[in-house]
Amino acid sequence: MSVAEASTWRPHRRFSTRFYRSELRLMSLRRRNIAGVAALAALPIVIAIVMFATKPGPGEGPPLFAGMLDNGLIAALAGLGIELALFLPIAVSVIAGDTIAGEANIGTLRYLLTTPVGRVRLLAVKFASLVTWIFAVVAIVGFTGGLTGVILFGTGDMATLSGTTIPFGEAFLRVLEAAVYMALCLVAVGAIGMFVSTLTEQPIGGAVAMMMFVIISQILGAITQLDWLHPYLISHYWTSYIDLLRDPAAWDQVGMGLLSALLWTALGLSAAWARLTTKDITS
Amino acid sequence: MTKTATLRRWAVPAAIGAAVVATGVGATLVQAGNGPSLPAKTAAELLTDVQNSSVQGLSGTVVTSADLGLPALPGVGGGGGADVASLLGGSQTMRIWYAAPDKVRAAVLGSMGESDIIRNGSDVWSWNSQEQTATHTTLDPQLGSAPMWPPRALAGEPVTPQKAAEEALAAISGTTEVTTDGTAEVAGRDAYELVLAPKDKASTIAEVRLAVDAETGVPLRTRVMAAGKSDPAFEIAFARISFEVPPAEHFTFTPPQGTKVTESTQPKLEESKAEDVENKGDLKVVGEGWTAVAVLTNGDFSSLLSGKGEEWKDAPAEAKDGLASAQTFLTGLPQVSGAWGSGRVFTSTLVNALITDDGRILIGAVTVDKLVEVAGR
Numbered sequence: 001m002s003v004a005e006a007s008t009w010r011p012h013r014r015f016s017t018r019f020y021r022s023e024l025r026l027m028s029l030r031r032r033n034i035a036g037v038a039a040l041a042a043l044p045i046v047i048a049i050v051m052f053a054t055k056p057g058p059g060e061g062p063p064l065f066a067g068m069l070d071n072g073l074i075a076a077l078a079g080l081g082i083e084l085a086l087f088l089p090i091a092v093s094v095i096a097g098d099t100i101a102g103e104a105n106i107g108t109l110r111y112l113l114t115t116p117v118g119r120v121r122l123l124a125v126k127f128a129s130l131v132t133w134i135f136a137v138v139a140i141v142g143f144t145g146g147l148t149g150v151i152l153f154g155t156g157d158m159a160t161l162s163g164t165t166i167p168f169g170e171a172f173l174r175v176l177e178a179a180v181y182m183a184l185c186l187v188a189v190g191a192i193g194m195f196v197s198t199l200t201e202q203p204i205g206g207a208v209a210m211m212m213f214v215i216i217s218q219i220l221g222a223i224t225q226l227d228w229l230h231p232y233l234i235s236h237y238w239t240s241y242i243d244l245l246r247d248p249a250a251w252d253q254v255g256m257g258l259l260s261a262l263l264w265t266a267l268g269l270s271a272a273w274a275r276l277t278t279k280d281i282t283s
Numbered sequence: 284m285t286k287t288a289t290l291r292r293w294a295v296p297a298a299i300g301a302a303v304v305a306t307g308v309g310a311t312l313v314q315a316g317n318g319p320s321l322p323a324k325t326a327a328e329l330l331t332d333v334q335n336s337s338v339q340g341l342s343g344t345v346v347t348s349a350d351l352g353l354p355a356l357p358g359v360g361g362g363g364g365a366d367v368a369s370l371l372g373g374s375q376t377m378r379i380w381y382a383a384p385d386k387v388r389a390a391v392l393g394s395m396g397e398s399d400i401i402r403n404g405s406d407v408w409s410w411n412s413q414e415q416t417a418t419h420t421t422l423d424p425q426l427g428s429a430p431m432w433p434p435r436a437l438a439g440e441p442v443t444p445q446k447a448a449e450e451a452l453a454a455i456s457g458t459t460e461v462t463t464d465g466t467a468e469v470a471g472r473d474a475y476e477l478v479l480a481p482k483d484k485a486s487t488i489a490e491v492r493l494a495v496d497a498e499t500g501v502p503l504r505t506r507v508m509a510a511g512k513s514d515p516a517f518e519i520a521f522a523r524i525s526f527e528v529p530p531a532e533h534f535t536f537t538p539p540q541g542t543k544v545t546e547s548t549q550p551k552l553e554e555s556k557a558e559d560v561e562n563k564g565d566l567k568v569v570g571e572g573w574t575a576v577a578v579l580t581n582g583d584f585s586s587l588l589s590g591k592g593e594e595w596k597d598a599p600a601e602a603k604d605g606l607a608s609a610q611t612f613l614t615g616l617p618q619v620s621g622a623w624g625s626g627r628v629f630t631s632t633l634v635n636a637l638i639t640d641d642g643r644i645l646i647g648a649v650t651v652d653k654l655v656e657v658a659g660r
Binding site: 248270 | 292538
């Protein structure tokens with residue numbers, strides 16, 4: 001399909017990352033966003049300290065955390081894993097909900113588009129900065145958790161779920177892979193959230209709608225009678241990162257999860273594009 | 284912007300959504316297609332293939348799914364655990380590795396854990412990641428050299444595979460209809476379908492379908508079909524299989540730090556369970572083949588039903604709670620009666636049980652009518 005711009009006039013200009021950099025700066029320097037990231041980063045630190053203080057014996061602590069006592073890197077995954085259930089999707093929903101609706105709400109969307117910036121370019125830049133932000137947040141949470149864990153528990157061999165041990169270097173690679181996987185799952189939430197954001201002029205409305213979508217998806221995923229529906233749910237494969245902690249790593253479910261994330265992202269982006277390029281921009 | 288142009292743009296997300304639904308993104312890991320065209324084979328030839336199957340090694344992912352129609356029992360299945368009991372309900376994924384008869388590993392995957400059984404020579408390790416426990420068993424040297432797979436080696440080496448297949452066919456042909464039924468694709472491989480159907484219509488099993496790999500003769504999928512149901516009551520199938528010999532490191536196990544290791548010298552077979560049965564009462568089997576019915580007598584179930592049994596006296600509070608819920612469960616079952624007395628029936632897709640008021644328990648993969656008939660004998 002050919003992409004017809006809303007305006008037929010096209011400026012001639014060189015490729016520039018200025019708009020992207022400006023978006024990223026706005027997104028990361030907003031005080032509310034900094035506070036949110038700080039709260040997200042604090043949780044894995046708290047978990048690692050609690051584990052260090054209580055030192056649960058074998059089979060007593062939460063399942064994944066037991067391995068933390070030998071290798072602190074698990075603290076990064078334990079933190080990310082817990083936040084992936086709710087906190088991270090909520091954070092992504094809020095940021096994604098703000099992308100288009102936030103501009104519309106304060107009346108800057110039309111000015112952006114008269115700069116002149118094409119609507120497709122606007123979407124592309126908003127999405128690119130959203131993806132960057134997601135990866136940065138996952139990296140920050142993982143880094144603070146991992147660092148605290150390593151300081152408290154050291155860098156011994158990591159016990160896999162299969163009962164074997166892998167050296168620190170390979171363990172680091174596994175944790176990195178799992179973190180990238182989680183980030184890609186969150187990108188799918190961001191893409192759908194961006195579409196929701198094009199539907200409204202209230203960023204908080206978009207964010208709440210997206211949070212409800214994620215929570216409903218999780219609730220439906222917990223009802224075993226609906227197992228035929230589960231593979232279609234956005235959250236279905238999120239916990240599959242655990243398969244990377246087996247020995248050898250099991251890629252079946254992770255591969256399905258990546259495919260699922262790709263399709264949800266494509267759905268969200270194409271719907272956002274269809275909506276934004278056809279709607280009347282009045283604010 | 285015209286209306287058609289708008290509609291055309293919305294067609295893109297709509298098409299993506301439709302494509303997702305149509306292809307059913309991983310609706311199931313087991314991608315089973317309809318049969319490829321393979322040269323026709325008779326049932327005897329297929330059985331020969333199965334007997335003959337000798338692979339140097341294999342690894343793969345196995346998915347089991349059970350729809351046994353069992354009531355949800357508290358504490359059975361569910362959760363993120365990777366217990367073997369979780370095989371009884373719902374769907375479960377396993378990974379298996381096989382490099383030699385005495386180098387075998389199976390891992391039951393739970394959503395937050397894993398349990399493994401690893402055999403390497405005469406060492407057998409079992410591992411549970413949730414409890415962080417491991418059990419080490421040293422097999423008897425004689426047993427240590429006996430292979431676990433393929434199963435034919437346990438029953439003694441057959442004279443020739445063809446002869447063995449014919450004998451096997453003859454042995455079961457009295458009770459079983461053995462036929463082939465076209466082909467199937469399992470785990471991306473071409474397979475023949477071998478169908479075993481009980482001749483006795485009192486069986487709750489309509490047929491057992493085996494998909495046999497056309498190239499190697501390894502059974503890739505087994506389906507147990509219940510009478511009157513179109514979906515399998517139980518299925519175990521490879522979702523992915525590779526016939527490369529897995530590397531040796533997959534069969535070595537050293538319990539990680541902080542693991543509770545139990546040493547056990549006796550191979551833990553099902554002996555303990557058999558003892559339990561004998562302690563509780565006499566076990567008698569009525570009939571044979573598909574429609575055999577196990578009859579347990581001298582059971583204390585009547586006292587359990589009435590709530591006056593010995594179990595109630597010295598039992599701790601927790602056990603009393605358990606007995607109370609068992610009693611509620613039993614008294615909620617439908618009642619049947621005949622000249623022999625009366626009892627309650629427990630029904631599921633494959634297995635039915637009759638608990639008579641005079642303390643007998645009849646269990647079998649047979650219809651309730653058959654159970655009632657056996658009870659009257």
